[in-house]
Amino acid sequence: MDEATKIAVIGGGSWATANVKMLLDNPTEKEIFWWMRSESSIEHLKKYKHNPNYLSSVEIRVPEQNISSDILNVIGQSDMVLLNVPAAFLKEALGQVSAETLKGKKIISAIKGFVPDDNMIIAEFMHHNYGIPLQDIVVISGPCHAEEVALEKLSFLTIASLDIELATRFANMLNTRYIKTNVSDDIYGTEYAAVLKNIYAVASGICHGVGYGDNFQAVLISNAIKEIKSFVDEVHPIDRDIKESAYLGDLLVTAYSQFSRNRMFGNMIGKGYNVKSAQLEMNMIAEGYYAANSLHQINKIYKVSMPICRAVYAVLYEKHSPHIEMRLLAEQLS
Ligand SMILES: NC(=O)C1=CN([C@@H]2O[C@H](COP(=O)(O)OP(=O)(O)OC[C@H]3O[C@@H](n4cnc5c(N)ncnc54)[C@H](OP(=O)(O)O)[C@@H]3O)[C@@H](O)[C@H]2O)C=CC1
Numbered sequence: 084m085d086e087a088t089k090i091a092v093i094g095g096g097s098w099a100t101a102n103v104k105m106l107l108d109n110p111t112e113k114e115i116f117w118w119m120r121s122e123s124s125i126e127h128l129k130k131y132k133h134n135p136n137y138l139s140s141v142e143i144r145v146p147e148q149n150i151s152s153d154i155l156n157v158i159g160q161s162d163m164v165l166l167n168v169p170a171a172f173l174k175e176a177l178g179q180v181s182a183e184t185l186k187g188k189k190i191i192s193a194i195k196g197f198v199p200d201d202n203m204i205i206a207e208f209m210h211h212n213y214g215i216p217l218q219d220i221v222v223i224s225g226p227c228h229a230e231e232v233a234l235e236k237l238s239f240l241t242i243a244s245l246d247i248e249l250a251t252r253f254a255n256m257l258n259t260r261y262i263k264t265n266v267s268d269d270i271y272g273t274e275y276a277a278v279l280k281n282i283y284a285v286a287s288g289i290c291h292g293v294g295y296g297d298n299f300q301a302v303l304i305s306n307a308i309k310e311i312k313s314f315v316d317e318v319h320p321i322d323r324d325i326k327e328s329a330y331l332g333d334l335l336v337t338a339y340s341q342f343s344r345n346r347m348f349g350n351m352i353g354k355g356y357n358v359k360s361a362q363l364e365m366n367m368i369a370e371g372y373y374a375a376n377s378l379h380q381i382n383k384i385y386k387v388s389m390p391i392c393r394a395v396y397a398v399l400y401e402k403h404s405p406h407i408e409m410r411l412l413a414e415q416l417s
């Protein structure tokens with residue numbers, strides 16, 4: 084009989100908690116190890132079987148001895164490492180982790196962000212900085228909010244890897260009554276689209292915050308998917324259907340959902356909060372803030388026309404007025 088797969092989940096936020104729930108609810112044999120930075124959350128989780136700060140209604144039955152703030156210990160016991168901290172804090176989280184620590188392990192990224200400064204998607208970052216072969220990397224994406232996983236609302240995920248067998252193996256560890264999976268070999272397109280959609284969700288929130296209605300939102304999002312297509316086709320030109328749920332679906336859910344953190348953040352910016360106060364107001368991280376800056380740097384190379392991303396960058400990093408910037412943007416959309 085095959086040994087149970089050992090999976091290290093790295094991160095203690097909402098999506099990590101949702102991922103642990105999906106893995107536990109799926110019947111394939113596996114053992115979960117869980118790293119999070121907060122000792123008090125670990126104590127609470129061990130005692131009460133609930134994460135105190137994120138998806139706190141979800142019961143989590145990971146064996147006590149498998150939950151730890153010692154990342155080397157958690158990774159050391161696993162075959163697969165599921166990365167699930169916001170991209171801005173990934174380097175800090177992996178501070179003690181070396182290429183040797185990760186040698187031979189499959190890396191699963193559930194992160195939707197660029198690593199700041201390096202301005203890389205996670206697959207590229209793990210390949211370049213830790214020597215992980217690209218075919219050992221899996222990306223989890225798709226339109227799926229942690230909050231709806233907690234409620235067991237039907238959700239679809241796309242599991243992408245250059246190694247389709249590996250993608251399928253991991254997908255089979257997530258499928259449940261409420262989770263359906265597709266597999267894809269488009270790791271670049273899946274990751275870039277997932278990161279970009281966060282910037283468009285911020286744009287959607289800003290527009291709402293300054294007073295635009297649903298009519299304009301629809302135009303904004305129609306233009307956003309065109310920008311995503313132009314960018315991913317330029318960076319990684321393969322035959323892909325941008326209408327698939329990993330691309331268009333992810334954009335739609337984040338731009339329209341009440342649960343979207345990026346939209347919530349953008350909405351506060353549109354209403355006049357500055358970046359610091361909007362971040363402080365949220366208990367959660369809006370990746371789109373960091374992504375807007377990284378994309379701005381990356382696009383100096385590719386030079387794709389992306390007026391929506393440009394406008395978000397101008398509001399967040401050049402302190403342009405959201406009102407004026409959205410009015411100027413509206414003149415460029417059709
Ligand atoms: N939430 C969702 O529905 C989905 C999220 N994702 C992606 O998952 C990734 C993780 O996001 P998510 O789980 O939502 O995050 P949350 O916003 O729910 O939680 C924030 C996490 O970041 C940690 N954190 C905050 N500040 C710092 C810091 N200064 N240094 C180190 N860690 C810090 C928090 O740790 P602590 O609690 O100790 O402060 C916590 O684990 C992101 O890339 C996101 O885009 C992808 C799909 C869906």
Ligand SMILES: O=C(CO)COP(=O)(O)O
Binds near residue numbers: 195228343344
């Ligand atoms: O990626 C996500 C949903 O697929 C979550 O991001 P938001 O919370 O900003 O929508």
